[in-house]
Amino acid sequence: MTETSPVKWGVVLAVVMTAILEVLDSTIVNVALPHMKAAFGITSDQTVWILTSYIVSAVAAMPLTGLMARRYGRRRLIMTAIIGFTVSSALCGASISIGMMVACRILQGLFGAFLIPLSQSILFDSFPVEKRGQAMALFGLGVIVAPILGPTVGAILTEHFSWRAVFYVNIPVAVLALLMMAGGLPKEDPKPAPIDWTGLILMVLAVGGLQMMLDMGESKDWFSSHFIQVSLLVFVFAGAAFLAHSLGNKHSVVDLKLFADRSFAAANIAMMGFGLAMFGTIAILPLFVQGLLDFDVLTAGYLFMPRGLAAGVTMVVTGSILLKKFDPRLLVACGLVMTGLGNIMLARENLFSGFWDLAWPGAVSGVGMGLFFVPMSTVAFQKISRERQDEASGLYGVVRQIGSSIGIAIAGWQVSSRTQIHWHDLTAHITEVNPTVQHWAEVHGIPLLSPAAAGQLTQIVAAQAQMLAFKDVFLLTGWGAFAMLPVVLLMERPHLGQGAPAAAH
Structure with a gap:
């Protein structure tokens, strides 16, 4: 698109809806998992495969976006991906067994893998250079805000309809996006592009091994499991061979x-670290508020709304105003x-924290997400030519997904391990000679050495x-964000006036 071409808002809206579809599906399913577990009569380990199958297939296919777009054309590829995603979503909703569900989730991931990178590339081309910040703000509404609000939407659909509704809701949105896109996207002539089958197989093995290790590590007790050990070996050897x-x-x-582009490489590092800070926290919050604070599923879902709204508003302000006035690296x-x-x-929360005690910190983080994502994307792609945008977007999407998976894996592992550490530390102080324990028994009128006292003390400890474990993880994710600050110094400032991103054509 030239800088004077009008923005095709129908296409813009269609690709934003498409981006929302893909990322929403990675989190909307979470709250429905208990219902699927009951419907299929499966174990918790089997339930994990409903999430893992989708993520692994999507991450493995995403780097192929550039190659597939060259071979078949961007328009044909994204419309095929939308159709495939819609059909597989319908099949997921109609699944009658765990085997059928996992197979359909793999298909969902394979088709969905192309939606995010292609949406980003199309948005870049839909806006003139000086308005790329607005393009990334719209893209961020899908990529960042949608997964935050996913648990809320999933909770509402599951509570008032059925777990199958979390898949069926994709269908009307996808059909609308497809119709809007069909009339607005230009047709492209496919270009012959040879496929490096050796590299393709090695890359899929490496990325799949890493993702399997991250997704299944917590449920299989990490490296005590032969499955995780094999996944690590596959990742290391296939990755080295691929390089x-x-x-x-x-x-x-x-x-x-x-990755020889300094800004693109630094942005990918920062995005991976940001995955720990953002997705690590988002992943454990439902466990924290539902498992420990006894919030019901709808209240737990609503807890993400202030965070999502703050992120969305800040992205719009950042893309339309702040990027024109400030150095993107500062933002x-x-x-x-x-x-x-x-x-x-x-x-700083405790066992008596209420809804707004947790919502306000979420809103603060949401503002941070809005300030981070839009300028980060514009800086990352400032020197990427149009011909390489699809491929760069695919790599950027893979890094973002792997970063989020690392954050979720570390957060889950730390909650489990730190809980055990704090349990041993606290129980060491539960003795009959401890004045605090004696006072507790007197206040409650329970003989200290009775079974009733032992039971209540066990629950309290x-x-x-x-609680202490969750506090540790929240601190870890907070410092994880601060740890990425030096990486900002590696990025180049865009040279095209007032913070607007430069682009090579």
């Missing part, structure tokens, strides 16, 4: 030379600080140990 095979290979399945740094502060505020 050795692809470096210097002009037909490589992905162009690793993209990225402010976003990291605000996200970190919001998470650290959560570390377990709750306190979990």
Whole structure:
């Protein structure tokens, strides 16, 4: 698109809806898992595969976006992906067994993998250079806000309809996006592009092994499991072989030379670290408020709304106003600080915290997300040519997904391990000679050495140990955001006036 071409708002709305579809599906299912577990009569370990199958297939296919777009054309690829995603969503909703569900989720992931990178590329081309911040603000509404609000939407649909509704809701949205896109996207002539099958297989093995390890590690007790050990070996050896095979290979399945761009490489590092801060916190909040604070499923879902609304409003303001006035790197740094502060505020909560005690820190982090994502994306792609946007967007999406998976894995592992540590520390002080314990028994009128006292003390210590563990993880995710601040110094400032991102054509 030229800088004077009018913005096709129908296409813009369609691709934003498409982006929302894909990322929403990665979190909307979470709250419906207990209902699926009961419907299929499966174990918790089997339930995990409903999430893992989708994420692994999506991450494995996402780097192929550039290659597939060159071979078949961007328009044909995204419309095929939308149709495939819609059909597989309908099949997920109609599933009658765990086997059918997992197979359909794999298909969902494979088709959905192309939606985010292509949506980002199309948005870039739909706006003139000086308005790329607005494009990334709209893209951020889908990529960042949708997964935050996913638990809320999923809770409402599951509570008032059925777990199947979390899949069926995709269908009308996808059909509308497809119709709007069909009349607005230009047709492209496919270009012959050889497929490096060796590199493709090695890349899929490496990315799949890493994602399987991250997704299944917590449920399988990490490296005590042979499955996780094998996944790690597959990732290490396939990854090393892929790098050795692809470096210097002009037909490589992905162009690793993209990471020679300092800003693009630094943005990917920062995005991966941001995954720990954002998704690590989002992943454990439902467990915290429902499992420990006894919030019902709808209240737990509504808890994410202030965070999502704050992120959405800040993205719009950042893309339309702030990027024109401030260095994008400064906005990225402010976003990291605000996200970190919001998470650290959560570390001050206790067992008596109410809804707004938790909502306000979430809103602070949401502001940080809005300040971070829009300028980060514009800086990352400032030197990426149009011909390489699809491929760069695919790699950027993979890094964002892996970063979120790392954050979720670390947060879950830390909650479990820190709970055990605090349990042992606290129980060491539960003795009959401890004055505090004696006072507790006197206040409650319970003989200290009675079974009733032992039972109540066990419950109290377990709750306190979990509370302390959650506080530790909130602190960890907060400091994780601050740890990414030095990476901002590696980024180049866009040279096209007033913070607008430059673009090569």
